[in-house]
Amino acid sequence: MGIKRFFLPGICSWIALCSALLLFFRQCALAQIRYSVPEEVRDGTVVGNVAKDLGLDVASLGERRFRVVSETNEAIFAVNADNGALYVHGRIDREQLCQGSGTCLMELKVLVENPLEVHYVVVEITDVNDHAPTFPKRNETIEIAEHTLLGKRFQLHPAHDPDAGMNSVRTYSLSANEHFDINVRETNSEKIPFLVLKKMLDREKSSEHFLLVTAVDGGKPQRSGTLNVTITVLDSNDNRPVFSQEIYEITVKENVQTGTSIFKLTATDPDEGTNGEIDYSLSKTLKQRIYDIFQLDKKTGDIVVKGHIDYEENDFYELEIQASDRGAPPLTGECRVIIKIIDVNDNSPEIDVTSLSNTVSEDSKPGTVVSLIRVKDKDSGVNGKIIAHITNNVPFELKPSYKENTYSVVTKDFLDREEVSNYDITIKATDCGEPPLSTTKTLSIQILDVNDNSPQFEQNPLYFYIVENNVSGTSLFCVTASDKDKNENADISYSIARTGQEKDVALFLNVNAENGQITALKSFDFETLKSFQFQVVASDSGTPSLSSNVTVHVFILDQNDNAPVILYPVSSNGSAEGVEEIPRNVNAGHLVTKVRAYDADIGYNGWLLFSLQQVTDHSLFGLDRYTGQIRTLRSLTETDEAEHKLVILVKDNGNVSLSATATVLVKVVEPREAFAASDVKSSTKDSEDTNVTFYLMITLASVSALFIISIIVLIAMQCSKSSTDYTSKYLQDTNYDGTLCHSIQYRSGDKRYMLVGPRMSVGSTIVPGSQANTLVLPDRRRPSEEVNSFFFNGISFLAIVFFVLTTPLL
Numbered sequence: 001m002g003i004k005r006f007f008l009p010g011i012c013s014w015i016a017l018c019s020a021l022l023l024f025f026r027q028c029a030l031a032q033i034r035y036s037v038p039e040e041v042r043d044g045t046v047v048g049n050v051a052k053d054l055g056l057d058v059a060s061l062g063e064r065r066f067r068v069v070s071e072t073n074e075a076i077f078a079v080n081a082d083n084g085a086l087y088v089h090g091r092i093d094r095e096q097l098c099q100g101s102g103t104c105l106m107e108l109k110v111l112v113e114n115p116l117e118v119h120y121v122v123v124e125i126t127d128v129n130d131h132a133p134t135f136p137k138r139n140e141t142i143e144i145a146e147h148t149l150l151g152k153r154f155q156l157h158p159a160h161d162p163d164a165g166m167n168s169v170r171t172y173s174l175s176a177n178e179h180f181d182i183n184v185r186e187t188n189s190e191k192i193p194f195l196v197l198k199k200m201l202d203r204e205k206s207s208e209h210f211l212l213v214t215a216v217d218g219g220k221p222q223r224s225g226t227l228n229v230t231i232t233v234l235d236s237n238d239n240r241p242v243f244s245q246e247i248y249e250i251t252v253k254e255n256v257q258t259g260t261s262i263f264k265l266t267a268t269d270p271d272e273g274t275n276g277e278i279d280y281s282l283s284k285t286l287k288q289r290i291y292d293i294f295q296l297d298k299k300t301g302d303i304v305v306k307g308h309i310d311y312e313e314n315d316f317y318e319l320e321i322q323a324s325d326r327g328a329p330p331l332t333g334e335c336r337v338i339i340k341i342i343d344v345n346d347n348s349p350e351i352d353v354t355s356l357s358n359t360v361s362e363d364s365k366p367g368t369v370v371s372l373i374r375v376k377d378k379d380s381g382v383n384g385k386i387i388a389h390i391t392n393n394v395p396f397e398l399k400p401s402y403k404e405n406t407y408s409v410v411t412k413d414f415l416d417r418e419e420v421s422n423y424d425i426t427i428k429a430t431d432c433g434e435p436p437l438s439t440t441k442t443l444s445i446q447i448l449d450v451n452d453n454s455p456q457f458e459q460n461p462l463y464f465y466i467v468e469n470n471v472s473g474t475s476l477f478c479v480t481a482s483d484k485d486k487n488e489n490a491d492i493s494y495s496i497a498r499t500g501q502e503k504d505v506a507l508f509l510n511v512n513a514e515n516g517q518i519t520a521l522k523s524f525d526f527e528t529l530k531s532f533q534f535q536v537v538a539s540d541s542g543t544p545s546l547s548s549n550v551t552v553h554v555f556i557l558d559q560n561d562n563a564p565v566i567l568y569p570v571s572s573n574g575s576a577e578g579v580e581e582i583p584r585n586v587n588a589g590h591l592v593t594k595v596r597a598y599d600a601d602i603g604y605n606g607w608l609l610f611s612l613q614q615v616t617d618h619s620l621f622g623l624d625r626y627t628g629q630i631r632t633l634r635s636l637t638e639t640d641e642a643e644h645k646l647v648i649l650v651k652d653n654g655n656v657s658l659s660a661t662a663t664v665l666v667k668v669v670e671p672r673e674a675f676a677a678s679d680v681k682s683s684t685k686d687s688e689d690t691n692v693t694f695y696l697m698i699t700l701a702s703v704s705a706l707f708i709i710s711i712i713v714l715i716a717m718q719c720s721k722s723s724t725d726y727t728s729k730y731l732q733d734t735n736y737d738g739t740l741c742h743s744i745q746y747r748s749g750d751k752r753y754m755l756v757g758p759r760m761s762v763g764s765t766i767v768p769g770s771q772a773n774t775l776v777l778p779d780r781r782r783p784s785e786e787v788n789s790f791f792f793n794g795i796s797f798l799a800i801v802f803f804v805l806t807t808p809l810l
Contacts, residue, residue, distance in 0.1 A: 035086065036124040039094040044087055045079065050110055051084020053096040054119050058084050061112070068121075069109040077108060077123065086121065094125045104164070129167040129219025133159035135227040136285075143194070143232045146203040153183060153194040155320065155334070158287050159215030160190070166218035175212040180231075180411060182213065187318065192285070195229070203233040226666045237275040240331030241267040241323035245256035248337045250653050254311040254344055267323035267333050273444050275327035283320030283334075290317055294339075303337065309519035311343045345383035345433030351441040361448040362415040370396065371409040371443055375429040383433035391428045391440070398427070409443065417447040418484025418577050451489045454483040454537035454546035461551035468526035468559050479550065481538035489542040497535040497549060506534040518552075526707055527600060528557045560654025562600035569593070571596035576662040583671045585637045592621065595628035595662050596651045604653040610789045613661060621646060621666070630664065 035048040051058050051066070061081045068079045068086065078089040086108075098104030104125040109118055118372035136157045144154065161168045172193040174182040179201060183194045191212060201209075209231035216224045243265065250263050269276045280301045282291065293307040294317070305321070319337040324330045356371040377384045388398055388407055393415040400406070409425065423445045430438040457479065460647025464477045483490040494516045496506050508521045516536070534556055580593045599606040610628040615621055620640065622633045630646065644666040651659035 013810060023546050029460045032120050032122060034124065036126055037088065037092070037094045038126045038128050040128060041088055041092060043089060043091075047088065049084050050079060050086045050119075050121060052112070056084060056112060058082075064112040064114050065479055066110075066112050069111060070106070076106070079110065086123075089633070092125060094127050094164070095131070097125060098164075127164045129161045129163055129166075129217060129221075129223060133161040133169045133215035133217055133225040135159050135213075135215070135225055137227070139192060139228045139230065141230045141232060142232050143329055144197070144201060145237075146201045146233050147238075147333065148197055148201065148202065150197055152197045154197075155283065155285055156193045156195060156213060156229065156311050156502055157227065158190050158192045159227070161215075161217050161223075163217065163219065168217055170218035171216050173214045173216065175214075177209065177211060178210060179209060187220070195231075197583060201233045207233050209233070218797055219412075234329030237271055237325065237327035237331060239269055239271045239275070239325075241269040241278050241325055241333035243267045243321075243323065243333055243335040246335055250337065251340045253342045254309050256309055258305050258307065260305045261302045261304045262305060262339070263337065265296075265303070265321055265323070265335070267301070267335075269323075269331075271323050271325060271327065273584035275325050275331075277326045278323050279326070281322050281324065283322055286320060289314075290319060293317070294319060295755045296511045309341060311341045314341065315343075316340045333754065342434040343383065344435075345379050345431060345437060347378040347383070347431075349386050349388075349429035349431055349439045350438040351388075351427060351439055352376070352427050353441070353443070356443060358444060359446045359448055360411065360415065361450065362417040363450045363452070364411055364415060366411050366413055368411045369408050369443060370411065370425075371426065372401075373398075373407050373409065373441075375405045375407070376401050377429075377431050378490065379431060379433065383431055385432040386429050387432065388427060388429045391426045392424070394423045394425055396423065396425050396445075399710065406618045415447055416452075416484075417449045418453050418486075420447065421449075422446045446550045449486065451485055451542045451546075453484040453489075454548050455492050455540055456548060457538065457550040461553055463553045463555070465557050466524070467557045468524050469561060470519055470520055470523055474524050475517045475519050476554075477518055479511075479536050479538075479552065481516070481548070481550075481599075483540050483543065485540065489540055491541040492538050493541070495537045495539070497537055504534075505529075505532040509534060510535060513584075524556050526556045527562075529556060539652065558602050560601055560605040560652060560656060560658060562605075563658035564597045564599045564650045564652055564660045566650065566660055567596040567598055567663060569595070569664060575658065578663070579667065581667045581669050582632070582636075584638075584640075584668050585671055586636065588631055588632055588634045590632045592630040592632065592666055593664060594746045595623075595630070595648050595650065595664070597628065597660065597662075599652050599658075601652065601654065607653045609653065611649045611651075612646060613649040614645065616641065616644040616646075620644065630666075636668055640668060644668070721736045 025222050026440075033048070033050065033053050037045065050056075050068075051061060056066070061084055066084065067082045068077055070077060074090060076088065076090045076092060077086055079086050087213045094104050097106070104127070104719060106123045108121040108123060110121055111118055111683070140157055142154050144152075153233045158173075159169050169191055171186055172179060172182050174195075179197065179199045181196045181198050183196045185194060193215075195211070211229040211231065213227040213229055214224050215227070216222055244267075248263065248265070252262050256262070265280060267278050267280070269278055279298050280296050281292070281298065282296050293305070293309060295304045295306040296302070296319075301323075317339045319339065321335050321337055322332045323334075324332040335802065352374045354372045354374055360368065361368060373388075375386050375388050377386050386405060388405075390396060390398060390409075393767065395411060395415055396409055397412040398407040399410055401408060409427075425443040425445060426440055427443065428438055428440045430436045462479060466476050470476065479494065481492055481494075483492055493513045494511045495513065496509055496511050498504065498506055510521060511517065512519075518536075533551060534554075535549045535551055537547055537549045539545050566576035569576060571577045578593070582590065582592055595610060597608050597610075599608055609625050610623055611625060612618075612621070612623045617640065620633060620636070621630055621644065623630055623646075628648070628650075630648075646664045646666060648664065649659055650662065650663045651657045
């Protein structure tokens, strides 16, 4: 029986304990009650009825052990178990409980048992104006040089008032005087008074000034304190030390070792000798705690840690530094050094993955959940606050859950397996400590493929340059497309889009369906076809098949396949031979004749040069290599032969030059014979004028009719011109030095290309791969200028045709 009696109460106690724990964890304060009470109230003052505000049964408060628990050692507040009232149980001194001007709050825990409940009560201690402002010293002496500039500020000891808010120091006032005003600078913790010089001091008139500074708080009634300031006027040097900055901000970790130099100040003084030697010192107005922690080297300006730095005690310090020279009297410069203390935290966050799916289809919608994670940190406060994010650039994001420190990893964009087939998601959790500690965790996600990409060409349109006279059946170039899909979805076949027209150039082209090699079924002639375009279609083998096309622009480049043609001299049988007569009494430089030639090629291939291949007397005749003019190099003598044979070689400037020759037979005659021969030729010419005039009239009529028809055609072409980016124009320009040259202009996109002869446009660039015959010209033409250029080119072309047709007749 004794054993049973012992065992039964143990079971009952265990059941009661478990019930109490369950009730403790299930029940919590549903609201927080806040009261307000001024400081220095009498003991027993009722703050509020906690039981009534919490809805507790007053009759059962005694049985449920109704009580209050404070975080401080002293029990300032208590509760009455009879009526549930919260009352003052001790002296309340706000300045002792809460230092500073912020809100003073005390958090109390109100406990009741059976069942156990915990309620939180916050009591705000309001301030009363029970302190007057006081200065650290009743008297202060300031030495000021007589030539101090107006506006110079002199810092005074700030007054201290333990009260907060409006009851603290609000304003400073200065006794009436003609030299100084008072100015106040507000910091985070206090208001610092400054004397501002408003009128120049004169030591010879008055060597001392006595001022009274009054500090007034904002309470009702107001309280005040005074400071006696004695201004001693001194003679001084001209320049004061100057710091590079007025305010320096530095950071220092807490718990730094003593003796560590944390910052070095440097001031400059342009004076020489003792007036330029600088001594550094801490301002006399600083709190004693700063002198205990920091030390300033008088010579070097190094700020050295002297005492223990504790972030929990103070998170920043403001040091007022003075730099004084050794002049008589010394000048000082001032600066502020704000030292921010960095808290140290020593626990890294932890990342727990609660669930994970390591595969996602690429057609998943944004917002699809991939994983759930939870982060935690053993630290507290700011060091325990955690920020989690994904560090790498992936289409996933973290979304916070309703529960703190719980996140979902979801897709934030559409996925594309062809771009990235798998992702390593790096999640980084960082606390808010200084320096922050962090932890990373990587999740590997595989992307499942969906056929959603069509073949793509690297660029569209494509531009290719080929030379004329290509061998039919050989490969011209290759087009290549790529497909980001894999397997059969990336198997590409090529084809050429046919228009079905008879003059479609694509009919003479073939494409290899597997590799995109383009072959020509015929040879192209630059003089017949300058450029053409067609489309290539690339299709994949997916189901359904996806395809894309590209426009291919092909430009044919000229080759030197035309030899020069001699236009003059030409004999009656068609050979390039001619006879010229010159008097024997001609002087040096006399123009004998001019050889004219033409080349159907363009650019350098059509640029002609003249040279003497054979000459009877090299000292007598000279040939201009560019114009083809033959001139005498000296005067003829009696010993010179009467007949000279000149063989002129005309060749172009192609890579493999082509040439033609002309023979000029120069006969030297006596002056009288020359005139006689001229008369004979004149009479012969008169007899032939009728036939020549007849042919010339026919030629002129034909050219005029052709000119009018061309003008009409050009106007019609200009009016019906399409807006496509590709144009091709053929221009012929006459080289007035005796060489007929061609120039071809292309337009492709926003660029204009010209194939030219020897005279290149300044500011143009050579197109790579064009054998130095293609220039890229800046397209500065307006639509009206294009029309004018079009007409001018047509007129130039007709003029060349007229010149070619009429030269043999003339």
